[in-house]
Amino acid sequence: MTAMSELQRWFVLCRLDELPIEGARGFDLAQRGIDDVFIVRKHAMLRCYRNACPHWPGATLPWRRHAYLDGNANYIVCHGHGARFEIGSGLCVLGPCSGARLEQVSLRIDDTGAISIAWPG
Numbered sequence: 001m002t003a004m005s006e007l008q009r010w011f012v013l014c015r016l017d018e019l020p021i022e023g024a025r026g027f028d029l030a031q032r033g034i035d036d037v038f039i040v041r042k043h044a045m046l047r048c049y050r051n052a053c054p055h056w057p058g059a060t061l062p063w064r065r066h067a068y069l070d071g072n073a074n075y076i077v078c079h080g081h082g083a084r085f086e087i088g089s090g091l092c093v094l095g096p097c098s099g100a101r102l103e104q105v106s107l108r109i110d111d112t113g114a115i116s117i118a119w120p121g
């Protein structure tokens with residue numbers, strides 16, 4: 001989890017029970033028609049990343065909405081040139097940006113199951 005700056009606030013995205021047990025979901029926070037961030041859930045593990053591939057400035061990852069993972073839900077995949085990223089760390093382990101990382105976004109879950117992220121506000 002990354003540190004939260006003073007310019008950020010907690011922003012509720014969804015509830016835990018709205019996410020697939022193994023899968024990903026994107027969120028269009030700025031209402032631009034493009035997801036700004038996505039959450040990956042793999043059983044008890046939850047991560048949130050910006051929808052921005054480190055290989056190419058401005059590139060987004062999925063080929064269609066919410067399609068952030070490979071077929072086995074083992075890696076995050078960028079459709080641009082096939083880069084694969086570890087779900088837990090965001091580290092690129094295969095592809096043209098090997099060694100680079102997705103930008104992780106701080107995330108928390110409250111007692112009601114609401115998931116929030118630290119986001120500029």
Ligand code: FES
Pocket residue numbers: 053054055056059078079080081082083095096097
């Ligand atoms: S834009 Fe993501 S791998 Fe090239």
